[in-house]
Amino acid sequence: xATDNTLHKKRxxxxxxxxxxxxxxxxxxxxxxxxxxxxxxxxIGRVMPIDPVLSIVGESASRAxxxxxxxxxxxxxxxxxxxxxxxxxxxxxxxxESLLTARPVGQDLIRxxxxxxxxxxxxxxxxxxxxxxLGVIAAVKRGSWIDHVxxxxxxxxxxxxxxxxxLIGLLIFYGILGWxxxxxxxxxxxxxxxxxxxxxxxxxxxxxxxxEIFKNAISHIVLPAGLLAYYSLAYISRMTRSFMLEQLDQExxxxxxxxxxxxxxxxxxxxxxxxxxxxxxxIALSYAGLLEGSVLTETIFAWPGIGSYITTAxxxxxxxxxxxxxxxxxxxxxxxxxxxxxxxxxxxxxxK
Amino acid sequence: xxxxxxxxxxxxxxxxWLTTDTPASRRQARxxxxxxxxxxxxxxxxxMFGLTILLALxxxxxxxxxxxxxDPFAQDLAARLSAPGVNGYMFGxxxxxxDILSRLIYGSRITLYIVSLVALMAPVAGLxxxxxxGYLGGWVDVVLMRITDIFLAFPRLVLALAFVSALxxxxxxxxxxxxxxxxxxxxxxxxxxxxxxxxxxxxxAIKLQGAGTLRVITRHIWPLCISSLVVRxxxxxxxxxxxxxxxxxxxxxxxxxxxxxxxxxxxxRRFILxxxxxxxxxxxxxxIVSLAFNLLGDxxxxxxxxxxxxx
Amino acid sequence: MSNLLExxxxxxxxxxxxxxxxxxxxxxxSLGRERLGIVGESGxxxxxxxxxxxxxxxxxxxxxADHITLEGTNLLQISKKAxxxxxxxxxxxxxxxxxxxxxxxxxxGDQISEAYRLHARASKKDARKKTxxxxxxxxxxxxxxxxxxxxxxxxxxxxxRIMIAMMLIPDPKILIADEPTSALDVTVQKEVLEIMxxxxxxxxxGLIFISxxxxxxxxFCDRVLILYxxxxxxxxxxxxxxxxxxxYTIGLLxxxxxxxxxxxxxxxxxxxxxxxxxxSVSGVVADGETPS
Ligand SMILES: Nc1ncnc2c1ncn2[C@@H]1O[C@H](COP(=O)(O)OP(=O)(O)OP(=O)(O)O)[C@@H](O)[C@H]1O
Ligand SMILES: [Mg+2]
Numbered sequence: 013x014a015t016d017n018t019l020h021k022k023r024x025x026x027x028x029x030x031x032x033x034x035x036x037x038x039x040x041x042x043x044x045x046x047x048x049x050x051x052x053x054x055x056i057g058r059v060m061p062i063d064p065v066l067s068i069v070g071e072s073a074s075r076a077x078x079x080x081x082x083x084x085x086x087x088x089x090x091x092x093x094x095x096x097x098x099x100x101x102x103x104x105x106x107x108x109e110s111l112l113t114a115r116p117v118g119q120d121l122i123r124x125x126x127x128x129x130x131x132x133x134x135x136x137x138x139x140x141x142x143x144x145x146l147g148v149i150a151a152v153k154r155g156s157w158i159d160h161v162x163x164x165x166x167x168x169x170x171x172x173x174x175x176x177x178x179l180i181g182l183l184i185f186y187g188i189l190g191w192x193x194x195x196x197x198x199x200x201x202x203x204x205x206x207x208x209x210x211x212x213x214x215x216x217x218x219x220x221x222x223x224e225i226f227k228n229a230i231s232h233i234v235l236p237a238g239l240l241a242y243y244s245l246a247y248i249s250r251m252t253r254s255f256m257l258e259q260l261d262q263e264x265x266x267x268x269x270x271x272x273x274x275x276x277x278x279x280x281x282x283x284x285x286x287x288x289x290x291x292x293x294x295i296a297l298s299y300a301g302l303l304e305g306s307v308l309t310e311t312i313f314a315w316p317g318i319g320s321y322i323t324t325a326x327x328x329x330x331x332x333x334x335x336x337x338x339x340x341x342x343x344x345x346x347x348x349x350x351x352x353x354x355x356x357x358x359x360x361x362x363x364k
Numbered sequence: 365x366x367x368x369x370x371x372x373x374x375x376x377x378x379x380x381w382l383t384t385d386t387p388a389s390r391r392q393a394r395x396x397x398x399x400x401x402x403x404x405x406x407x408x409x410x411x412m413f414g415l416t417i418l419l420a421l422x423x424x425x426x427x428x429x430x431x432x433x434x435d436p437f438a439q440d441l442a443a444r445l446s447a448p449g450v451n452g453y454m455f456g457x458x459x460x461x462x463d464i465l466s467r468l469i470y471g472s473r474i475t476l477y478i479v480s481l482v483a484l485m486a487p488v489a490g491l492x493x494x495x496x497x498g499y500l501g502g503w504v505d506v507v508l509m510r511i512t513d514i515f516l517a518f519p520r521l522v523l524a525l526a527f528v529s530a531l532x533x534x535x536x537x538x539x540x541x542x543x544x545x546x547x548x549x550x551x552x553x554x555x556x557x558x559x560x561x562x563x564x565x566x567x568x569a570i571k572l573q574g575a576g577t578l579r580v581i582t583r584h585i586w587p588l589c590i591s592s593l594v595v596r597x598x599x600x601x602x603x604x605x606x607x608x609x610x611x612x613x614x615x616x617x618x619x620x621x622x623x624x625x626x627x628x629x630x631x632x633r634r635f636i637l638x639x640x641x642x643x644x645x646x647x648x649x650x651x652i653v654s655l656a657f658n659l660l661g662d663x664x665x666x667x668x669x670x671x672x673x674x675x
Numbered sequence: 676m677s678n679l680l681e682x683x684x685x686x687x688x689x690x691x692x693x694x695x696x697x698x699x700x701x702x703x704x705s706l707g708r709e710r711l712g713i714v715g716e717s718g719x720x721x722x723x724x725x726x727x728x729x730x731x732x733x734x735x736x737x738x739x740a741d742h743i744t745l746e747g748t749n750l751l752q753i754s755k756k757a758x759x760x761x762x763x764x765x766x767x768x769x770x771x772x773x774x775x776x777x778x779x780x781x782x783x784g785d786q787i788s789e790a791y792r793l794h795a796r797a798s799k800k801d802a803r804k805k806t807x808x809x810x811x812x813x814x815x816x817x818x819x820x821x822x823x824x825x826x827x828x829x830x831x832x833x834x835x836r837i838m839i840a841m842m843l844i845p846d847p848k849i850l851i852a853d854e855p856t857s858a859l860d861v862t863v864q865k866e867v868l869e870i871m872x873x874x875x876x877x878x879x880x881g882l883i884f885i886s887x888x889x890x891x892x893x894x895f896c897d898r899v900l901i902l903y904x905x906x907x908x909x910x911x912x913x914x915x916x917x918x919x920x921x922x923y924t925i926g927l928l929x930x931x932x933x934x935x936x937x938x939x940x941x942x943x944x945x946x947x948x949x950x951x952x953x954x955s956v957s958g959v960v961a962d963g964e965t966p967s
Contacts, residue, residue, distance in 0.1 A: 041513075044510055044514075045510075045513055045514050045517050048510065048511065048513075048514030048517075049514055049517055049518065052514065052515075052518070052523075053526065056526050056527060056529075056530040057530070167655060167658050167659070167662075168655070170602055170603075170654070170658050171602055171606075171651055171654040171655035171657075171658050172651050172654075173606050173609050173610065173613075173626070173629070173647060173650050173651065173654075174606075174610075175610060175613050175626075175629065176629050176643065176644075176646075176647030176650065176651070177647070179629070179633060179636050179643050179647070180640075180643075180644065180647070182636065182637075183636050183637060183640055187636070187637040262775060263770055263771075263772065263775040263776040264775065264776050264777055264778040264779070266726075266731060266770065266776070267770055267776045267777065267778070267838075267841075268778070269729075269731055269762065270729060270731065270762055270763060270767055270768045270770075270842070271762065271763040271767070271789065271790035271793070271841070271842075271845075272759045272760060272761070272762035272763030272764055272790065272793060272794065272845075273759070273763075273789065273790070273793060274759060281781075282778050282781070285778065285780050285781060286778070286779065286780050288780075289780065300519065303519065304519035304520065304521050304522060305521075307521055307522060307525070307610075308521070308610050308613070308614075311614070312633075322522065322525060323525070323614055326525060326529045326614070326616070327614075327615065329529070331529075334525070334526060334529055335526070337522070338518075338522055338523070338525075338526045341519050341522050342517060342518050342519065342522075342523075345517055345518065345519055346517050349517070359780070360780065361779070361780060361825040361827065362779060362825070362827045
């Protein structure tokens with residue numbers, strides 16, 4: 013069987029240039045994954061105990077109205093046909109209408125997504141800026157107090173429920189100390205006072221040249237983003253540490269020392285240069301994790317992002333909104349995956 | 365199971381029998397390996413700490429009726445929102461005047477229930493899928509692994525949310541949703557292990573003796589996958605507790621008045637600024653238990669899988 | 676002629692679960708502007724000796740010696756910073772396998788010029804020019820292309836030439852070559868050795884050549900130390916190896932196939948734990964004495 017396989021591969025290699033094969037492979041994998049993702053979502057939608065027809069026409073509708081709506085939704089068609097219709101709609105950005113906002117789910121998602129993106133991005137940036145150096149130092153000073161501190165920091169991060177620590181944070185920094193802005197993205201009287209360009213208030217306020225709003229936005233984002241940053245720091249510092257330990261054992265590190273390079277160059281240029289490669293994947297994973305973590309964080313901080321959107325929709329059985337949100341988050345995950353693959357290839361000369 | 369090797373002779377102690385370099389039987393050899401692992405594990409303070417907490421949790425769950433000072437559901441509206449230590453509530457009382465300590469004690473049963481169900485179902489599901497894919501290979505492998513990848517592509521919490529919303533809120537549905545999102549990594553691990561074992565000489569030997577596919581998988585491949593799965597499960601438990609608590613917090617897990625810890629936090633959320641203890645106490649409980657699982661998992665990984673150990 | 680390097684009572688120890696493991700034990704030798712071979716079987720402590728001279732024994736390893744003197748300075752007494760100026764600048768080392776000892780994600784040109792820029796305080800442009808020169812000296816045909824390449828794009832032989840260029844560019848006084856060719860194909864081994872030999876000769880450097888191959892060493896070096904279990908069991912002139920006295924050396928010699936003296940069976944190496952304790956034999960040329 014093994015020989016069969018290699019023969020097969022050889023034949024294919026000859027017929028197509030390698031990079032074409034690489035790309036078509038990726039595209040194929042991604043396409044399959046996306047369709048699968050949509051299928052799972054579709055099935056979840058069909059299993060729903062809520063009757064989608066009733067929720068449109070209302071309890072008091074006549075039999076005829078009900079049947080008409082039933083047909084309009086395509087529920088009389090076979091399941092696989094329904095799935096293709098579902099795919100067709102989503103390919104056109106049509107996620108149906110939200111019960112709650114009475115607007116197309118697609119539009120809602122475009123409106124709420126930047127808030128989540130802003131939160132997760134700020135969190136990841138802080139997490140990387142602190143987590144990578146912490147991991148490097150923990151590896152270099154292995155067994156020292158700083159290594160133990162880094163380990164405890166990570167363990168706590170892995171063990172704390174984000175919705176709980178968010179509440180405690182609000183209690184302490186907002187309720188007792190009054191250092192930060194409370195829930196929401198801005199104080200209430202600032203809301204909607206600047207034009208929305210990117211949907212990210214930190215950027216929009218700078219574009220509008222309004223420092224006052226920028227500061228206010230900072231005071232609101234600092235706690236939720238700080239919390240998310242802590243989670244990403246916990247993960248990134250651990251992974252950085254173990255990658256670093258692996259690299260510091262390699263022969264080329266000795267070569268670098270033999271050349272007489274200062275320890276800082278050996279660590280930050282030579283070892284970290286190699287750690288960068290696997291770290292890209294870790295950072296992408298952690299970014300995805302933060303997007304997901306935002307579901308709970310946003311409910312605590314009344315942050316009007318995709319997490320809040322999904323949870324509110326859930327509680328009011330707004331199925332189109334839930335499924336739309338799920339699909340979008342899933343797609344973002346897949347895209348992040350592709351992106352980290354590309355970056356990996358960029359950083360690792362061996363992968364080209 | 366011959367008697368002589370079950371009862372070591374009088375002059376040698378159990379420890380000597382267990383640590384011998386020359387085991388007399390297969391069983392002694394196996395027990396000896398376990399004993400050595402246990403010795404290594406025991407010297408890891410943090411892991412022992414985690415194990416102790418978890419044992420305590422099990423005992424608390426078992427003896428909840430004896431340990432709890434009050435009925436976890438008994439309301440006393442006159443003493444609602446009492447601070448810790450006031451009115452005889454050691455951890456305070458909640459918005460309906462129920463004793464938070466008693467609710468935490470009974471809540472440990474729910475946590476244990478969720479954890480043990482998930483810990484049983486998810487790895488077993490992963491084991492089925494992974495060994496089938498790895499052993500059978502070919503199309504089965506491709507299809508099963510594609511499906512695994514699709515599930516892996518989903519953000520776990522969001523998928524669990526969608527499942528629960530479809531199935532309806534409740535503990536069993538929450539468990540089911542968590543299992544549905546938790547199995548793929550186990551399938552990956554089981555497949556990887558199977559691939560390395562599949563072509564080992566001893567498997568070929570067993571096949572030559574006429575063992576069927578099913579027998580090879582169940583009797584020879586599964587046992588060898590167990591240790592890596594156990595480590596992974598222990599490490600995942602903390603995350604599972606957090607997801608379960610998150611579902612409870614969102615009102616999608618255990619329903620009121622059940623004393624589930626996540627739901628208790630959600631209950632205390634409204635009072636966080638004035639009555640901090642209502643949300644803080646259950647949060648601490650969740651934190652301690654998942655910390656214990658993390659410590660235990662780290663320790664197990666060091667013992668069972670020294671290559672990937674973090675130390 | 677004065678000695679470049681003198682090593683007195685060098686030991687390298689590792690704490691282990693069952694007490695201290697002495698990987699190198701009380702080694703003493705000296706090096707002039709000559710080529711000194713260190714031979715011994717795997718695990719005899721050859722590499723550790725080389726690294727100890729550069730003070731590159733990693734924790735928890737312990738390095739002890741009465742002194743390691745380079746041109747009158749005791750390397751054990753200078754600061755870490757001063758030691759870094761010795762590394763690369765005064766003493767450098769070629770490692771065994773270019774596949775692992777070159778940084779995989781850095782361009783070759785950057786890796787070579789890095790050391791030169793550090794020690795010669797040269798500008799980027801000068802360093803580049805010097806690097807290209809150096810690449811040419813190790814007989815690389817297309818230096819410009821190699822300069823821009825990454826290590827994985829090079830063959831083993833090319834990799835080791837790059838290594839030689841990298842270690843010789845700051846113009847050190849002493850080169851330690853730790854089995855520089857044992858990871859290479861037999862066909863390129865000779866080429867690489869010749870390149871190294873020419874450059875070392877041309878610059879009048881001292882060379883410590885570590886190998887487990889007595890044949891290569893006897894052809895290539897002036898003097899040979901035979902290491903067994905961390906001790907020097909014998910020192911002798913390379914051209915008089917056949918007069919060696921120590922049973923281990925004789926055993927090593929007899930386990931090499933010879934075309935001119937074919938034997939039915941190659942001898943199996945006999946070992947004796949007593950060798951661990953006996954004082955070392957000084958062969959035809961006593962330790963410290965320089966060959967004519
Ligand atoms: N970090 C370490 N900890 C414990 N023992 C070590 C360590 N590094 C080396 N040793 C031991 O020291 C001894 C000598 O090692 P060294 O690398 O010098 O051998 P060598 O003569 O270069 O062998 P080879 O020909 O295989 O390269 C070996 O037995 C090795 O196991
Ligand atoms: Mg060596």
